[in-house]
Structures are given as C-alpha cells and as structure tokens.
Amino acid sequence: MSDRADALHPEGDPPYAWFRLAISLLVTTIGGVGLWSVVVALPAVEAEFQVARADAALPYTLLMVGFAIGGILMGRLADRFGVLPPLVGGTCMLALGYILAGQAQTLWQFALAHGVLIGLLGSSATFGPMIADISRWFTKHRGIAxxxxxxxxYMAGTVWPPIAQHFIETVGWRTTHVGIGLFCLVTILPLTLLLRRRAPEPVVRPVPAGTPTVAVSPGISPRLLQGLLVVAGVLCCVAMAMPQVHIVALCADLGFGSARGAQMLSLMLATGIISRLFFGWLADRIGPLWTLLTSSGLQALSLLLFLPFDGLAPLFIVSALFGLAQGGIVPTYAMIVREYFPASEAGARIGLVLSATLLGMAVGGWMSGAIYDLTLSYEAAFLNGFAWNLANIAIALFFLLRLGGGRRAAAPA
Known part of the structure; x- marks a missing residue:
C-alpha cells in the first residue's frame, strides 16, 4: 500500500467530468441489455427449442458467469489501456453476440453466444470499467458520480424488459436479438468517440518535511482489504437476491399472479435508482464506510419486513422500501476501492468486487429456491438472507473500526 496523500485533480470536478458521466450513464444503460433480455426471452426460447425450464435458464447462468469473469478482465484492460479499447471491443462483441444468438439453431449455440460474447466479452465492458473510469474524474462529488x-x-432493468417483450411478441425473438445487436452497435460506438480523453493524473500534494507518512489503509493490509470487499460483495447480494429473484414466484404462490410480481420487481429497481443517488450523495458527506453500514443495515431490516405481510398492498410497500434500502451498498464498494487503493488499480479491483456481487446474486437466487423446495415456504429463505446480511454488517463494522469512518482523499496513482 502506498503512503497516504491527497490526490486531487488540478481543476477539481471539471464540467467535462459531468458531461462524461452523462455519456457513461447512457453507455451502461444501453450495454446493460445483456443482463435483462435473456430473462424476457426465456419462455420463447424454451418453446423454440422444446427444452425444460431449467435447460432454458442455462443461457442466463452462462451469461452471469461470463459477466463476472469479464468484469475482472475488462477492468485490467481498462487499467492498462484506458476505458476506450475495452469499450469499443466489448461493444462489437456485444453486437456480434446478439446477432449470432438470433441465428442459433440449438440451445447450446444460444447459450454460448450469451455466455462468451454477450457476457464475458460484451456487457462486462459497459459496467465495471465505466464505474472505475468515472471515479477517476471526480474528487469532491465522487460518491454521487x-x-x-x-x-x-437499474435503468437497463427498467427500460429494456418491456422493449424486448414488445418486439418478441411482434416480430419474434430471433429478429429482436438481431435488432438489439445492431442498436447497441450504432448507439454505443458513436458515444465512445466522446470518451477518448484520458483521465488526468491525480496531483499529490507536497508533504512538509518531518511530517510522518500514513499508510493508505492503516491497520489493514491491502490483500485483506480487497479480500473482505469481495466477501462483503457476496454476502450482501446473497441477501439481496431473495426478493429480487423470487418476488415474482412469491406473488404467484400467493395467488396475485406473475404480472404483479413483475410490477413489484420494477418498483424495486425504480426505487433502487433513488436509493443509489441518495446514498451516493450521503457518501460524499459521511464517507463510504458509514454509508455501507447504513445501507446494509436498512437492507437487513427491510428483509424482515417481508415476513409478516402477505397482502398485495403491503408487499408493494415493502418492495419499495427494500429498493430504497439496498441501492447504496454496491456503489460504496467502488468508492472504498478508490479511497484506499491507487487509481491505477481501480479498474481491476472494482471489477473483482462487482464480479463478487454477481456471484452473490447467483448463489442467493439458487439458495433461496433450494430452501423453498425444502420448506415449501419463503419464510426460511428470507431469514437466511437476513443472516447473510448480518455477516455483511459485521464486515462493515470491522472496516469502521480499522479504517475509521470519515471521508478521506483518494489514494494516489
């Protein structure tokens, strides 16, 4: 770990940084289609290839695995060459993946297109590397940025499913996939031209002679800090997956229908956007460590609120509260990385933590389903998520004890 120093851009948060943030948000929203279209297309793919529901879910599984691994790979490439090369290459692979998926003659061809081209080499370039890149452009407002x-x-999850569903119903899933690929190509590539500028190198303020140097993360080794961030990412998302993955099935079991469950999921994602903005603002004021503890604690409480209610209106309210609680957790990991590790390592380290959160979602979704199969109820699954959430809170408390909770300058490059 390098010595602590104040790493600031000479111009603070320049106007171009906000413009770049707007372009990055567009890119992540468009590129995020890879995480959602496969879910919408599942029934059509199941009918086309005449396979079981579990087999039809294989493309989603491979997509998530590919996205997780790709987040690490693309992060390393972005650290070395800047965000532009992996973004351009990832966009081309994303488009190619969708076009080939639309031409697939077997389920395995469809699944491999999603796992390798759309997940590993495509959408992964439009999320983690973009977050790491934007963190380099902001100092004062890094949290909200x-x-x-x-x-x-979340915006992709709000926008893309109804669009994909509409075109699948009107022109078929094959034409829809080809169209999505072409749309990504003709929209993201021009946007990359606006991201050609490299992030300015941080300026390290001179330290007066005789001033003792302080480690970037006193009291904890870099390896332990990174490892705990990865574990925390898994823990919080195992808990988060319970309502996000199973709310539709829960509503169907209660007799409300899958459509109501889909509306609750959309409500979670919509309030999650509000949550991320609020907790980003909060992190700029109290620091990411306290923000992590606050959001994680609220998520744990909101999980418990699902237990006593089984009415439609209460579940809508609790779903909204859950979205408002959980949105601040994942972005704080990126903020912690930027404050306690060199900027030159941000892409790989943030990519690793974000990949861990995807692993947590995958494990949590499966685990909640397995618990339901054993108990024929989601009550134990919600309690299981709460237990995993408590472990995440324990890590957040450990960070506060060892690192302190105040807002600090980012680690130097």
Whole structure:
C-alpha cells in the first residue's frame, strides 16, 4: 500500500467530468441489455427449442458467469489501456453476440453466444470499467458520480424488459436479438468517440518535511482489504437476491399472479435508482464506510419486513422500501476501492468486487429456491438472507473500526 496523500485533480470536478458521466450513464444503460433480455426471452426460447425450464435458464447462468469473469478482465484492460479499447471491443462483441444468438439453431449455440460474447466479452465492458473510469474524474462529488453511473444497470432493468417483450411478441425473438445487436452497435460506438480523453493524473500534494507518512489503509493490509470487499460483495447480494429473484414466484404462490410480481420487481429497481443517488450523495458527506453500514443495515431490516405481510398492498410497500434500502451498498464498494487503493488499480479491483456481487446474486437466487423446495415456504429463505446480511454488517463494522469512518482523499496513482 502506498503512503497516504491527497490526490486531487488540478481543476477539481471539471464540467467535462459531468458531461462524461452523462455519456457513461447512457453507455451502461444501453450495454446493460445483456443482463435483462435473456430473462424476457426465456419462455420463447424454451418453446423454440422444446427444452425444460431449467435447460432454458442455462443461457442466463452462462451469461452471469461470463459477466463476472469479464468484469475482472475488462477492468485490467481498462487499467492498462484506458476505458476506450475495452469499450469499443466489448461493444462489437456485444453486437456480434446478439446477432449470432438470433441465428442459433440449438440451445447450446444460444447459450454460448450469451455466455462468451454477450457476457464475458460484451456487457462486462459497459459496467465495471465505466464505474472505475468515472471515479477517476471526480474528487469532491465522487460518491454521487459513482452512484449515478451505477444506476445504469437499474435503468437497463427498467427500460429494456418491456422493449424486448414488445418486439418478441411482434416480430419474434430471433429478429429482436438481431435488432438489439445492431442498436447497441450504432448507439454505443458513436458515444465512445466522446470518451477518448484520458483521465488526468491525480496531483499529490507536497508533504512538509518531518511530517510522518500514513499508510493508505492503516491497520489493514491491502490483500485483506480487497479480500473482505469481495466477501462483503457476496454476502450482501446473497441477501439481496431473495426478493429480487423470487418476488415474482412469491406473488404467484400467493395467488396475485406473475404480472404483479413483475410490477413489484420494477418498483424495486425504480426505487433502487433513488436509493443509489441518495446514498451516493450521503457518501460524499459521511464517507463510504458509514454509508455501507447504513445501507446494509436498512437492507437487513427491510428483509424482515417481508415476513409478516402477505397482502398485495403491503408487499408493494415493502418492495419499495427494500429498493430504497439496498441501492447504496454496491456503489460504496467502488468508492472504498478508490479511497484506499491507487487509481491505477481501480479498474481491476472494482471489477473483482462487482464480479463478487454477481456471484452473490447467483448463489442467493439458487439458495433461496433450494430452501423453498425444502420448506415449501419463503419464510426460511428470507431469514437466511437476513443472516447473510448480518455477516455483511459485521464486515462493515470491522472496516469502521480499522479504517475509521470519515471521508478521506483518494489514494494516489
């Protein structure tokens, strides 16, 4: 770990940084289609290839695995060459993946197109590297900037499913996939031209002679800090997956229908956008460590609120509260990385933590389903999520004890 220093851009948060943030948000929203279109297309793909529901879900599984690994790979490329090369290459692979998926003659061809081209080499370039890049352009307002950029995944989840569903119903899933690929190509590539400028190198303020140097993260080694961030990412998202993955099935079990569950999921994502913006603003004022603890604690409480209610209106209210609580957790990991690690390592380190959150979502979704199969109820699954959330809170408390909770300057490059 390098010595602590104040790493500031000479111009503070320049106007171009806000313009770049707007472009980055567009890119993450468009590129985020890869995480959502496959879910909407599942029934059509199941019918086309005449496979079981579990087999039809294989493309989603491979997509998530590819996205997780790709986040690390693309982050390393962005650290070395800047965000532009992986973004341009990822956009081309994303488009190619959708076009080939639309031409698939077997389920395996469709699944590989999603796992390798859309997940590993495509959409992964439009999320983690973009968040790491935007964190380099902001100092004073880094928290809200990272949160806004991270909203792209939620905005994609709000915008893309109804669009994909409409075109699947009107022109078929094959034409829809080809169209999505072409749309990504003709929209994201021109936007990359506006991102050609490299982030300015941080300026390290001179330290007066005789002033003792302080480690970037006193009291904790870089390896332990990174490892705990990865574990925390898994823990919070195992808990987060319970309502996000199973709310539709829960509503169907209660007799409200899948459509109501889909509306609750959309409400979660919409309030999640508000949550990310609020907690980003909060992180700029109280620091990411306290923000992590606050958001994680509220998520734990909101999970418990699902237990006593089984009415339609209460579930809508609790779903909204859950979205308002959980949106601040994941972006704070990126802020912690930027404050306690060199900027030159941000892409790879943020990509690793974000990949861990995807692993947590995958494990949590499966685990909640397995618990339901054993108990024929989601009550134990909600309690299981709460337990994992408590472990995340424990890590947040450890960070506060060892690192302190105040807002600090970012680590130097």
């Amino acid at each position: 990272v949160a806004i950029c991270a909203c792209g995944s």
